[in-house]
Amino acid sequence: MDFITALGTIIILDLVLAGDNAVVIALASRNLPQNMRQKAIYVxxxxxxxxxxxxxxLAAYLLTISYIQAIGGLLLLPIAIKLLKPSEGTGEISVAANFSSAVKTIIVADAAMGIDNVLAIAGAAHGNLxxxxxxxxxxxxxxIWGSSLIAKCMDKFPMLITLGxxxxxxxxxxxxxxxxxxxxLLLDLNEYIRYILPVIFVVGVVSSPYFFRKKA
Structure with a gap:
């Protein structure tokens, strides 16, 4: 019963924490042909x-590494910007240009986002791999089903790309x-940074296509 309870907790955590992962998978694969898209999602x-x-x-070891979560967050920011970067010579939004870059984007982004997810799940598992x-x-x-569905929705509603x-x-x-x-350190400087920083990041990423087009 303890095993089943812990397993149920981990499955729920996986699904709750997987929302942003499904979004990045959908973003990275949406411009590929349908047959390549599914393969990129699986791989x-x-x-x-x-x-x-x-x-x-390595969760216990990761907990001892200073700045690990901040580094993961910083790695994720340029990925978000890259996924909105306009194609050269056009005003259209470009995501992964080919299969290998789509797979690489999925893996790198998931690894960056997965740090806090892994620590939460490892705690719920109490060391039981x-x-x-x-x-x-x-x-x-x-x-996988969720990311495929999101990618199809992005095809029909491009605004979802910006939302992602x-x-x-x-x-x-x-x-x-x-x-x-x-x-x-940031909260010691200003307790409202918990609200200010997300706004700055979101506005910066969402407006980044404008600056790319302006340079072009």
């Missing part, structure tokens, strides 16, 4: 899950604020 998700398992094994792996395996099909990038920018800011060292 990218598999690579991301592999990295998560390794990170979970079997629980973590089984929880991930159960939740992966739902994440804004979610990544917000996630980036919250990761930096949540860092034990950097977050504490």
């Amino acid at each position: 990218g998700t598999a690579g991301a899950i592999g990295i998560r398992i390794v990170m979970t094994v 079997t629980l973590v792996v089984v929880g991930l395996l159960i939740s992966v099909p739902i994440i 990038a804004a979610i990544l920018a917000y996630t980036s800011a919250t990761m930096i604020i949540g860092d034990k060292v950097i977050g504490s």
Whole structure:
């Protein structure tokens, strides 16, 4: 019963925390042909899950590394900007130009976002790696289905692309604020930074296509 309860908790955590991961998978793969899109989602998700398992094994060690969450947040910010970068010579929004870059974007972004997720799941598993792996395996099909659905919605409603990038920018800011060292320093400087930084990041990312077009 304890095993089942812990497993249920981990599956729920996986699904709740996977929202932004599904968004970045959809963003990175949406410009690929349909057959390539599904393959990129499968390969990218598999690579991301592999990295998560390794990170979970090393969760106790990750907790001792200063600035790790802030670094993850900073890595995520340029990815959010890249996903909105206009194609050269056109005003259209460009995402991953080919299969390999789509897969790389999925894996790197998921690894950056996965730091706090992994720590939460590792805590719920109480060091039981079997629980973590089984929880991930159960939740992966739902994440893949969710990212495929989001990608199709983005095809019909382009505004969702901007919304997705804004979610990544917000996630980036919250990761930096949540860092034990950097977050504490920022909050000591100004307690309202927890509200100001996400707004700055979201506005900066959402407006970035304008500056790219202006330079072009």
